[in-house]
Every structure is written in C-alpha cells, then in structure tokens.
Amino acid sequence: MRINADFSKRVVIRPDDYEWVKSPAAGVERMMLDRIGEEVARATTIVRFAPESYFDAHTHGGGEEFFVLEGVFSDETEDYPAGTYVRNPIGTSHTPHTKEGCTILVKLHQFDPSDRVQFHTDTTEAPFKPGHTEGVSVLPLHSAVNEEVRLVRFAPGARVRLHSHKGGEEIFVLDGTLEDEHGTYPAGTWLRSPDMSEHAPFSDGGCLIYMKTGHLPKVTA
Missing domain, CATH: 2.60.120.10 (Jelly Rolls)
Incomplete structure (x- = not known):
C-alpha cells in the first residue's frame, strides 16, 4: 500500500x-x-x-x-x-x-x-519559550539526528517571514487556524512540505501546531 x-x-x-x-x-x-x-x-x-x-x-x-x-x-x-x-x-x-x-x-x-x-x-503543563518571531512561542519536544519536533503557538496576528525547509516540514494544526500564501488550514489539518520548500505562515486568529522538520527525503532531479 x-x-x-x-x-x-x-x-x-x-x-x-x-x-x-x-x-x-x-x-x-x-x-x-x-x-x-x-x-x-x-x-x-x-x-x-x-x-x-x-x-x-x-x-x-x-x-x-x-x-x-x-x-x-x-x-x-x-x-x-x-x-x-x-x-x-x-x-x-x-x-x-x-x-x-x-x-x-x-x-x-x-x-x-x-x-x-x-x-x-x-504539553498542557510544559512551558513555551519565545520564538525568533514576535508573537510566536515554541515548546521543543524532541531532537534527534534526523528530526526536530516541537509545538509552535502563534498569537493572533503573528507572522513568520518567508523561509525554506531543509529536510522538509510536517505540520498538524491542533487548535485555531494556520495560514500561508498557499491556503488556510483549520484545526485537524495535516500538511507535509518537501525538502527546500518555502512558505511564510501566519495566523490572524492565533493557532497551535505540531511541527516536525528535517526528516523527509531530499528531492532529487
């Protein structure tokens, strides 16, 4: 399958x-x-x-x-x-x-x-830390040779600059609505973006997401 x-x-x-x-x-x-x-x-x-x-x-x-x-x-x-x-x-x-x-x-x-x-x-009791972008906080969950796992919280109106994903990115929206230039993703949405893909995520109303990065195979020509 x-x-x-x-x-x-x-x-x-x-x-x-x-x-x-x-x-x-x-x-x-x-x-x-x-x-x-x-x-x-x-x-x-x-x-x-x-x-x-x-x-x-x-x-x-x-x-x-x-x-x-x-x-x-x-x-x-x-x-x-x-x-x-x-x-x-x-x-x-x-x-x-x-x-x-x-x-x-x-x-x-x-x-x-x-x-x-x-x-x-x-994760309901663990403390979040300020992220690199205003209005974004992060709860690191795990780091291994092939991946980084974290929860990311967007305050209402928070926006992250355009960036690329070395090793890809996987997101599950736990609460609220995540958005980017490609679309809108309500709670329960799963996204998988390939190695070196780009986007600029934001959330007008605020959201909480599970995020895993670096774990997807590289894209080859």
Whole structure:
C-alpha cells in the first residue's frame, strides 16, 4: 500500500477530506495520511479509538511517536490524556487501550536506530519559550539526528517571514487556524512540505501546531 508516498510533493489533508477505515482491532478506525507498506508500514495516521477498545500487545519494530488529540489513551504503564506527546523507540512494546475513547496522531517506523529515548510529555503543563518571531512561542519536544519536533503557538496576528525547509516540514494544526500564501488550514489539518520548500505562515486568529522538520527525503532531479 502506498498513500502520499512521493515525498517530493506537497500534501494537504483537511478534516473535510478525512476517510475513516476500519483497523484489524474492533472499535478502532484510521485516517491514513501517508503510508508505505501494509499492516506493518512506515505510516502517519490519525487513529480513533471507541470507548473500551484496544490493540493486542505489539512491538515497535521501527519506533512509535504519537500525540493524543482527544480523550485518554492508555497502556499497561500509563494513562495519557489529550495534549500528551509520547515516544516509544525501536524494540519497545505495549498493549494500548482506552476506557473513554480517544483520538491520536501516530507516526510509525520513522525512528533512526540511534534514537533510543523513551519518554512522554504533558504539553498542557510544559512551558513555551519565545520564538525568533514576535508573537510566536515554541515548546521543543524532541531532537534527534534526523528530526526536530516541537509545538509552535502563534498569537493572533503573528507572522513568520518567508523561509525554506531543509529536510522538509510536517505540520498538524491542533487548535485555531494556520495560514500561508498557499491556503488556510483549520484545526485537524495535516500538511507535509518537501525538502527546500518555502512558505511564510501566519495566523490572524492565533493557532497551535505540531511541527516536525528535517526528516523527509531530499528531492532529487
């Protein structure tokens, strides 16, 4: 299976574009954003768990990164409420489940083998730092050889100058509306921009975004 597998192309998926498909687990549905592979795949996915649903125990062969968008996601070690960011490196395992239901943004099989840090962060409690642009603040989440992950908050009216993305950029709009010269992106929108692409983002009303940079393959002629 190949979904949005050409990393040289810009991709935008808004909530109106969502198409939910059933997973092998009862009560669990997926909106596949990009995917290379079958059930075991390099994948970026929004996963929606009904109350009392679960996945069987499994090992993360290529690592797992997720952000809890709604509800409470759980496993045998922890409960992760909305706003929690989690990294489970290559070789870790768990049995995920939820009591009340939840929705997560998850990325699978995208870890560098040297990236061995397992942790979770409650982003609703963590402090943001001033960014390089007035009205923009940043919460760094993770730094590895192949990626930088952060939350970025735009105050109403904040604008970022035109810049390029070495190694590409991936954004999920968590709250509010992000804009740039290419379009408008409400909460729930996923954007993937290729290596060395450019834009000048802004937000008239303010927004909060998840951002990952530097992790996409370089575009070749």
